[in-house]
Amino acid sequence: MPATPPPRRSSGRPTGGAAVTREQIVDAALAQLDEGGLGSVSMREIAARLGVYPASVQWHVRSRDDLLAAVAARVLADVAPPLGRRRWQAWITELMRRCRRQVRQHPHAAQLLTTQLVSNASLPLSLVEALLTTLEGAGLRDARLIEAYNTVIAAMLGFVTMEFAALPPEPARWAQRLKSHVESVRPQEHPVVARSLPHMANRAFILRWENGVTAPLEASFERHVAIVVAGLEAFVNEAAAAN
Secondary structure, three states: OOOOOOOOOOOOOOOOOOOOOHHHHHHHHHHHHHHHOHHHOOHHHHHHHHOOOHHHHHOOOOOHHHHHHHHHHHHOOOOOOOOOOOOHHHHHHHHHHHHHHHHHHOOOHHHHHHHOHHHHHOOOHHHHHHHHHHHHHOOOOHHHHHHHHHHHHHHHHHHHHHHOOOOOOOHHHHHHHHHHHHHOOOOOOOHHHHHHHHHHOOOOOOOOOOOOOOOOOHHHHHHHHHHHHHHHHHHHHHHHHHO
């Protein structure tokens, strides 16, 4: 009796398990990130979540780095506002606000967007194109254009990724320890810090024990945006005067 031939594979696609798409994989990875944080996202965990073999996930994303890059791209996919409807100052203001809304919706993405270099390459090129177009429209070219671009990207991601920074293990115990440390500041050693504590405690970077999920920094963020835009206006005026 002839031997039964092995099952055929089409185009190298793994056999066995349910069919799955790249979009479903990225959706599952983002949901896993939201629920368990960055450390919980793995190829095996996503395969289990989808009820498929790990090879089915690897068919669409080769590695965990590729998966994290795809998740970062999903978080920032719709951050860029439409072009041509606002002055450049208003466009950048809206860009930064939209980015914060996305990170606030997916706070565990804050760690991914700043500590994983792979996520840099995943920034949607449509966002890069829109920001460069906006800055060119403001009159910036060549080296000045790139300097302004880097400033906006750093400002856009820097504040919100600090605001929504991940809490450590046992956050309640850590929060109580930090709160006690902040409240024990000695005026003789740090007079300005002690004088400012009523306004800063749990509302300022370094001196807080909650992140933006439970203690958002709305007013400071809006001031941050205003300062960035004002600085860019001065830079644009300087460039115009030099031409």
